[in-house]
Structure formats: C-alpha cells, structure tokens
Amino acid sequence: ILEGDVSKKKDLQIALNDICKSTYKKLLNSDSYSAVLYGVCLLENNPLFNAGTGSKLQKDGRIRMSAGIMNGDKNIFSGVINIQNVKNPILVADRLQTEKHTIVSGDKATQLARDLGFQQYNPLIQKRWEEHLKKIKGNTGTVGVVALDKNGVIVTGTSTGGIGGEIPGRVSDSPTVAGNYASKFAGISATGIGEQIVNSGAAVKIATRVEDGMILKDAVDKCITDASKLNYEFGVISISHKGDIYVNKNTDSIFYAWHDGENIDVFNY
Numbered sequence: 623i624l625e626g627d628v629s630k631k632k633d634l635q636i637a638l639n640d641i642c643k644s645t646y647k648k649l650l651n652s653d654s655y656s657a658v659l660y661g662v663c664l665l666e667n668n669p670l671f672n673a674g675t676g677s678k679l680q681k682d683g684r685i686r687m688s689a690g691i692m693n694g695d696k697n698i699f700s701g702v703i704n705i706q707n708v709k710n711p712i713l714v715a716d717r718l719q720t721e722k723h724t725i726v727s728g729d730k731a732t733q734l735a736r737d738l739g740f741q742q743y744n745p746l747i748q749k750r751w752e753e754h755l756k757k758i759k760g761n762t763g764t765v766g767v768v769a770l771d772k773n774g775v776i777v778t779g780t781s782t783g784g785i786g787g788e789i790p791g792r793v794s795d796s797p798t799v800a801g802n803y804a805s806k807f808a809g810i811s812a813t814g815i816g817e818q819i820v821n822s823g824a825a826v827k828i829a830t831r832v833e834d835g836m837i838l839k840d841a842v843d844k845c846i847t848d849a850s851k852l853n854y855e856f857g858v859i860s861i862s863h864k865g866d867i868y869v870n871k872n873t874d875s876i877f878y879a880w881h882d883g884e885n886i887d888v889f890n891y
C-alpha cells in the first residue's frame with residue numbers, strides 16, 4: 623500500500639507488481655517474517671514511495687521516518703519513530719524484536735541504528751525537496767506488507783516518511799498498533815491520516831474482532847464505515863489466518879497488490 627501520486631499511476635503499478643511477485647517468492651523460500659522485511663525494504667528502496675528513499679520532509683526540512691513490524695505468532699511489536707539518515711527503518715525496527723525495549727524514538731533511535739552498524743544514508747530525493755520548498759503538504763504516505771506463511775504465522779510491516787510539512791517530531795500511526803498489527807488471527811497495515819488511524823485504533827481493533835469471530839471482511843468494513851462517519855480518511859490491507867485477503871478504504875489514491883499463491887493482481891482506486 624502507499625500514498626499514490628496518480629500522475630505516476632503506471633509506474634506505481636509496475637513497481638508494485640514486481641515487488642509483490644518477488645516478495646511472494648521470498649515467502650515461499652522462507653517465512654512470513656522474512657518476506658515482510660524483504661517486501662518493506664523493496665518499497666523503502668523505491669523512490670516512488672514515501673518511505674525510506676523518497677520520504678517526505680517535515681516542516682523544518684528534515685526527514686524523519688517511522689516503521690513498525692509485528693510478529694503475530696510471538697505477539698511482539700517493535701518499531702522506530704522519527705529515525706533519521708538510515709536507508710531502511712524497517713530493518714532497525716526488526717533489530718528491536720528481540721530486545722527488552724522494543725520501540726525507540728528520535729535521536730536515540732538514530733544513535734541505536736549507528737551502534738548496530740547501520741550506515742549513514744540520506745533518503746532525500748530531488749522531488750521531495752522541491753515539494754518542501756513549494757510547501758506542498760500531503761495527508762498521507764505509507765507502505766506496508768502483510769503476509770501469512772505455510773506455518774500459519776502472520777506478520778505485518780509498515781513504514782512511512784510521514785505526511786510532509788508536519789510539525790517536527792510528529793508521530794504517525796505506522797509505528798503504533800493502530801497502524802500495524804498482527805495476531806494469530808489477522809494482520810493489518812494501514813495508510814491514510816495517521817492521527818485518524820490512531821483515533822480509530824484501526825489495526826488492533828480489526829484483529830480483535832477477527833479473534834472474536836467476525837470474518838475479516840466484516841471487521842475491516844466496520845472499521846472503515848465507522849471511520850467514514852467521523853469523516854476520517856484511511857485504508858487498510860489485511861490478511862486472516864484462513865488466508866482471506868481484504869482491502870478497504872475511504873480515501874483516494876491507495877494502490878495495492880496481492881498474491882494468493884495462484885493469482886497476482888495490482889489495483890488502485
């Protein structure tokens with residue numbers, strides 16, 4: 623999923639198709655955790671997407687990125703908030719999976735990345751700099767991957783460069799359980815206006831409803847219907863332990879791709 627620049631529709635669809643295919647191949651050769659890390663890295667590395675390389679700038683002209691990964695089998699969420707100058711925030715989030723303290727923010731997250739050996743990297747691209755100079759503000763911008771493997775393990779990963787032009791240090795939904803959540807029953811990754819996703823408790827609430835017996839589609843639809851009543855704008859990609867794949871949104875320009883083992887397809891609204 624991602625914030626879609628509709629003028630780049632064709633490029634986005636081609637990129638998503640390729641990334642979906644190679645992420646699925648990785649899933650077959652490894653597991654859902656490795657596949658999610660791999661898929662999110664590919665999205666972070668592609669400057670078309672607002673995460674990692676190609677991230678938007680905050681109001682003070684600095685890029686601060688956030689990412690979260692959750693292992694639904696181990697029930698562990700880890701993440702980084704407002705990390706700077708790393709290539710793949712999701713890989714730093716990954717390194718926190720096995721730590722006692724699993725979510726780290728700001729300068730200390732960047733310092734932690736250096737201590738762990740992550741190289742200094744500038745994720746800025748020309749287009750984002752020009753948008754910043756023109757004070758072009760977005761509302762959204764996120765990439766995410768959800769996967770279920772042959773052992774029934776669900777993993778979700780979500781990464782973002784934020785909305786652009788936001789107050790320095792703003793925290794998005796992506797490194798929270800509202801924007802990224804996996805359980806033994808469902809995995810959900812959200813994109814849209816972070817504050818509204820947090821207010822909705824979106825991802826964790828959908829997973830809880832599925833655990834309590836609701837089918838994935840109904841749980842997601844309820845979340846989006848409730849959001850619409852509040853004029854909130856966001857969307858989610860999701861997967862259940864039964865292998866159901868479902869996407870719903872109430873905002874434009876969300877692109878997504880899915881692979882169910884037999885079919886692959888790429889969509890945008």
Ligand code: GLY
Nearest residue numbers: 784785794814816
């Ligand atoms: N969903 C991304 C953000 O609000 O920053």
